[in-house]
Amino acid sequence: MTSTSRALTVRWPLWLALAFLATFAALPLAVLAAQTVLGPDGFTFEAWRALLHDENLGRQAGATLQLGVAATAISLLLGGGHAWLTVGRDLPGASLLAPLGIAPLVLPPIFVAMGFSELMPASGFWPCAFLLGVAHAPFVAVLAARGLRATDGRAYESALLLRGRGRAETWLLRTIAPELLAGCLLAFLFTVADHGVPEFLTVKGKAWHTYAEGIMSRWARRAVGTTFAELQSPIVAALPFLAALGCLLWAALKLRADAPDRGVARPLPLRPLGGWRWPALLLPFAYLTAGVGVPVVVLARWALGSAQKREPMSLQYLQQSFAKAMDQCAVHLGNSVALAAGTALLVLLLAVPLARRSGRSSPRLELASALPIAAPAILLGIGLVRAFHDSWLRALGNDFYSGFGFAACGYVARFLPFAALTLTGQVRRLPVAAEEAGALVARSPVVRAFRLHLQPLAPAAWTAWVMVFVLALRELDLAVILPAANATAVRRLANAVHYQHEDWSGVIALMLLSIAIVVPMLPSLIAGRRLASLS
Amino acid sequence: MSQPVTVTDLACQRGAFRLGPVAFDVAAGGRLAIVGPSGSGKTTLLRCIAGLERATSGTIRIGANVVADARTHVAPDRRGLGLVFQDGALWSHMTALQHLRFAAPKLAEADALALLARAGLESHARRKPATFSGGEAQRLGLLRALAPDPAVLLLDEPLRSVDVHQRATLVLLLRTLGDERGLTTILVTHDRDEALALATDLVVLDGGRVMERGPAVELLQRPATAFTAAFLLGAACLPTTVGPTGRIVTPFGEFDRPGGSAAALRLVLPPGSTIAAAAPAAHAGPGGRVLGCVPDAGSFRVQVAFEDQLLHSTAAAPLVVGSRASLSLRQAPWLLPWQPS
Numbered sequence: 001m002t003s004t005s006r007a008l009t010v011r012w013p014l015w016l017a018l019a020f021l022a023t024f025a026a027l028p029l030a031v032l033a034a035q036t037v038l039g040p041d042g043f044t045f046e047a048w049r050a051l052l053h054d055e056n057l058g059r060q061a062g063a064t065l066q067l068g069v070a071a072t073a074i075s076l077l078l079g080g081g082h083a084w085l086t087v088g089r090d091l092p093g094a095s096l097l098a099p100l101g102i103a104p105l106v107l108p109p110i111f112v113a114m115g116f117s118e119l120m121p122a123s124g125f126w127p128c129a130f131l132l133g134v135a136h137a138p139f140v141a142v143l144a145a146r147g148l149r150a151t152d153g154r155a156y157e158s159a160l161l162l163r164g165r166g167r168a169e170t171w172l173l174r175t176i177a178p179e180l181l182a183g184c185l186l187a188f189l190f191t192v193a194d195h196g197v198p199e200f201l202t203v204k205g206k207a208w209h210t211y212a213e214g215i216m217s218r219w220a221r222r223a224v225g226t227t228f229a230e231l232q233s234p235i236v237a238a239l240p241f242l243a244a245l246g247c248l249l250w251a252a253l254k255l256r257a258d259a260p261d262r263g264v265a266r267p268l269p270l271r272p273l274g275g276w277r278w279p280a281l282l283l284p285f286a287y288l289t290a291g292v293g294v295p296v297v298v299l300a301r302w303a304l305g306s307a308q309k310r311e312p313m314s315l316q317y318l319q320q321s322f323a324k325a326m327d328q329c330a331v332h333l334g335n336s337v338a339l340a341a342g343t344a345l346l347v348l349l350l351a352v353p354l355a356r357r358s359g360r361s362s363p364r365l366e367l368a369s370a371l372p373i374a375a376p377a378i379l380l381g382i383g384l385v386r387a388f389h390d391s392w393l394r395a396l397g398n399d400f401y402s403g404f405g406f407a408a409c410g411y412v413a414r415f416l417p418f419a420a421l422t423l424t425g426q427v428r429r430l431p432v433a434a435e436e437a438g439a440l441v442a443r444s445p446v447v448r449a450f451r452l453h454l455q456p457l458a459p460a461a462w463t464a465w466v467m468v469f470v471l472a473l474r475e476l477d478l479a480v481i482l483p484a485a486n487a488t489a490v491r492r493l494a495n496a497v498h499y500q501h502e503d504w505s506g507v508i509a510l511m512l513l514s515i516a517i518v519v520p521m522l523p524s525l526i527a528g529r530r531l532a533s534l535s
Numbered sequence: 536m537s538q539p540v541t542v543t544d545l546a547c548q549r550g551a552f553r554l555g556p557v558a559f560d561v562a563a564g565g566r567l568a569i570v571g572p573s574g575s576g577k578t579t580l581l582r583c584i585a586g587l588e589r590a591t592s593g594t595i596r597i598g599a600n601v602v603a604d605a606r607t608h609v610a611p612d613r614r615g616l617g618l619v620f621q622d623g624a625l626w627s628h629m630t631a632l633q634h635l636r637f638a639a640p641k642l643a644e645a646d647a648l649a650l651l652a653r654a655g656l657e658s659h660a661r662r663k664p665a666t667f668s669g670g671e672a673q674r675l676g677l678l679r680a681l682a683p684d685p686a687v688l689l690l691d692e693p694l695r696s697v698d699v700h701q702r703a704t705l706v707l708l709l710r711t712l713g714d715e716r717g718l719t720t721i722l723v724t725h726d727r728d729e730a731l732a733l734a735t736d737l738v739v740l741d742g743g744r745v746m747e748r749g750p751a752v753e754l755l756q757r758p759a760t761a762f763t764a765a766f767l768l769g770a771a772c773l774p775t776t777v778g779p780t781g782r783i784v785t786p787f788g789e790f791d792r793p794g795g796s797a798a799a800l801r802l803v804l805p806p807g808s809t810i811a812a813a814a815p816a817a818h819a820g821p822g823g824r825v826l827g828c829v830p831d832a833g834s835f836r837v838q839v840a841f842e843d844q845l846l847h848s849t850a851a852a853p854l855v856v857g858s859r860a861s862l863s864l865r866q867a868p869w870l871l872p873w874q875p876s
Contacts, residue, residue, distance in 0.1 A: 431624060434624045434626055434627070436587050436620070437620060437679070439587065440611045440612055440614075440616060440618050440680075441637065441638050441683070442612045443640070451626075452626060455628050456628050458628075
């Protein structure tokens, strides 16, 4: 970093962002770790030994890992396949299908599970892996598409001329391997951390349990007399797991950082699918049908009264469902939207200084700001509760803990890495020389920061805002744990479907879905931006 | 108002690379080119003058002000400099007009438009750089640097990303605007033609060290080092040995050692300093394979592969490409050390 860019860096937003990460991401996890050894029944070597021989924990860990690997393989197949077939291919409708790769991300995984459980018995291992694989495939699809778009077409053509089509495709696959790996890692992390889908399937008859479910069930039983050691054991056992995930994340980021800057002097040429051109459409259609079509149809049928055995279903019943939904859940829906929008805004304010610094001078900061991804939401949530419940904040007479401010902080800690990584990538793509040219201009540092550093980040900032907004809107794990977030629509829905309220739940779910779709499309509708820019 | 620039014993450490110590000065309104191969440290030197790098030691003065020394590091925007970057380094989100008005807030819109018109960019005023050609982008980069009316203009290989057809236009614009304002200009480049088109004085840099400096005409006519001859003139530089009598032995014969020189010497053969002719079958003297032969004002310019170097020679008659040519000296040879002792 040059002395000029050092001088230009406005430090206090960076310190604020680091302080936030320390308080709402590092501190809760540190408190969890400390309580496992310092609590009233603090963990001893004996307790660790007992834990290693706990068959129940072992089964849960095994099931979680198997589920993670299987679901990630399905994400790779569907998401990676979708990107591979729609970016730079002569697949019919590729330009329309390619940006839709991100579409399943707008649906909370539990909606996908609800949809499929209507169609088939979904309590087995493979149906569960399939549901989670479909729900998290967009991570692979989006990153693989980005890798393909960032590949210089001339390099591909060189491989094509030298070694033929097959080897050129292999070369291309190797070239985008860092993006594929990063996408798979995200899919894996979200799968193993998800407790909503496995828990929902338990209601449908599932007899095996995952680690996240174990933590959640112990947490839920804490009020009815579970001992401290019993309560702690899944958390203690999760800590090495968390460390391993952190290492994986580090490896994925390092791989991406070490990948040479491929440039985009020329996009990939249109690669012919030959005789597979029409049959290949099956994969994107299967992916989008499973990820969006089936859940939406089922939710729409619920709203029309299918679960209440209304035959024939009618628009009149839909109106009733809508009225019930507004009566039961309008406040929750408002809370969800406000919390998601506020979270996304706060995330941006904190992510920009982190991205500026990690993109220009401190690559290690990228890892530090990405680490909260590795923490399963449930652990982060429990850590937040442990760190802030009965804390000094309450002693100050401030009910911060129960308010939406605290919930927003938890959400921000969880989703900050996504925005930080997106913006860091954009900062790296902006030429340093253009900023240095600004250093010679006699303007105040604030004007320079706004006009030359922030303005070029605007498109990426919008993308990051949308991503965090959508993820926060569909977040269930933290919503279950943080007090104020209990009053969000997703949390309400997860409860309501257990009590035969599918009719108005379907309406709320579809409204959530509409908001998640319409908001990202606003700039496209207003300014005519290409939808692909979001994916 | 133009200002002189004085650089004294400037050194800068950048990773394993060390620049300097370097010293030179440019009079007010003077035009200096810092030339050298890639990695010689010329861009680092320019960035130190601009304040984008902090010098390890030495002093930089602009006019009467010390802008960098052991205790001082004046911020780039307070040095009164304009800098034109290699590839324009334009702000992709601003229009051409916004570039000028951001660089010089006091510049009225009409004046900014007039400035754009001087560079033939009036029709581009409301356009963003993505639609500009390389030459247009570089012209805008120049206008951006000139808009705040700097005392000194720094140019970092300004013609590098410009195609050959637009170079003349840009050179003319640089010279016209620079001369009108009496600007002190410091240019870095690895291109001899670019240096000679834009500067009257040269500093030749290699490996972070100054090899030679002086007026361009003098350095071209009588370089003091073989490196300068090779870099500026494209001369072939052949190694020599010292014979038993103390004379310098070269492929073209033995020569007396130039007075005052104790260093190892090279035989420097600038283009046109040798005569090539078709080699007879039993030719044993200096010669090589003909790589190319083109007519040139009554004679022929011939490229000959000689030892491991490419020799630009002259021939009275056309030579067949691929045939062998004999070589002889056309003038007294230059025997020069590779670098200053």
